[in-house]
Amino acid sequence: MNNQPDPLxxxxxxxxxxxxxxxxxxxxxxxxxEILSKESxxxxxxLKKKVRPGDEDVTLDFRIINEHEFHVKLAGxxxxxxxxxxxxxxxxxxxxxxxxxxxxxxxxxxxxxxxIYNFMSDSIKYNRLNDPGYLIARIVINHESRFLVExxxxxxFLFNTISEKPIGESDLNTIVKLCLTTAIENDLMxxxxxxxxxxxxxxxxxxxxxxxxxxxxxxxxxxxxx
Numbered sequence: 001m002n003n004q005p006d007p008l009x010x011x012x013x014x015x016x017x018x019x020x021x022x023x024x025x026x027x028x029x030x031x032x033x034e035i036l037s038k039e040s041x042x043x044x045x046x047l048k049k050k051v052r053p054g055d056e057d058v059t060l061d062f063r064i065i066n067e068h069e070f071h072v073k074l075a076g077x078x079x080x081x082x083x084x085x086x087x088x089x090x091x092x093x094x095x096x097x098x099x100x101x102x103x104x105x106x107x108x109x110x111x112x113x114x115x116i117y118n119f120m121s122d123s124i125k126y127n128r129l130n131d132p133g134y135l136i137a138r139i140v141i142n143h144e145s146r147f148l149v150e151x152x153x154x155x156x157f158l159f160n161t162i163s164e165k166p167i168g169e170s171d172l173n174t175i176v177k178l179c180l181t182t183a184i185e186n187d188l189m190x191x192x193x194x195x196x197x198x199x200x201x202x203x204x205x206x207x208x209x210x211x212x213x214x215x216x217x218x219x220x221x222x223x224x225x226x
Contacts, residue, residue, distance in 0.1 A: 021107035021143040022087040028145045029112030032167055033083045036114065036139075037070050039173045040081065043180070044072060072176075077183040078121040080133070084113040088140075096148055096162055111140035116151075116175075118183045136179050141167055149175060152182045 044062040051060065061073040068083040089109045090097050102109050116137045123131035137151030145166030149159035155178050159171070 018107060018110070022110055024143040025087050025110055025112045025141065026085070028143065028166075029083060029114065029141050032139070032141055032145070032147075032172065033068075033081075033114055035169055036081060036172045036176065037064065039169065040070065040072050040176050043173070043176055072180070073121055074180055074184055076121055078119045078124055079136070079179060079183055080117045080119060082115045082117065084115060087112050095160075099162055101146075101162055107143055108146075109142075111142050114139040114141070116179050118179075118186070136182050137175065139167075139175065147171070151179075154178050155182065 041062045044060050047060050059073060059075065062070070063073070064070045068085070070081050072079040072081070087110050089111065096102065097109065115135060116139075117133045118136050119133040120131060123133070135151075137149055137155045139147060139149050141147045146163045147159070147167040148162050149155055155175065158178070159175070163171075
């Protein structure tokens with residue numbers, strides 16, 4: 001007699017648990033991203049009323065690119081907020097996976113991701129495709145809307161354990177403000193002189209805007225997962 005479990009029953013259980021949890025996670029992610037967008041616009045509007053930089057070229061701007069991306073321009077910095085459509089998990093060595101909450105139910109460990117990158121605004125303006133951007137923060141959210149944040153400076157420790165409550169408007173407002181602060185506090189560093197000492201005629205003719213472009217300093221994520 002064959003005592004092996006029926007593969008169809010196993011697939012059914014996966015569909016009813018894991019796949020359903022992933023769909024709920026994605027819906028939660030979309031809801032959080034919408035709030036993140038609204039809070040970002042609200043903060044930019046508040047800054048426009050308060051900031052008097054003394055130079056009309058020092059601009060602040062909020063722009064929706066599509067349902068999965070929006071931008072915040074903060075003078076010379078451009079923050080790009082991106083919703084990743086794939087639901088992921090962490091490897092077993094990640095600190096969050098050692099919490100009791102993760103061990104209660106397997107579906108607790110599946111997360112959607114919101115990524116926040118910092119580019120130089122001139123990189124976009126002049127289409128400098130080789131300019132690097134930096135990941136300031138990664139927000140991950142699960143099927144119960146519980147979340148954590150990996151990131152720079154305060155972002156790296158204020159929300160670095162899985163939350164007890166679902167992510168809310170005040171959390172996302174704080175995260176946006178911390179991202180803007182981190183971006184504007186990290187200055188450009190000129191490339192070493194030998195790197196820009198020699199150029200080709202092609203670089204001079206085709207890529208003049210790239211010559212001598214600085215790079216952001218101070219970004220180093222504490223953990224790089226999936």
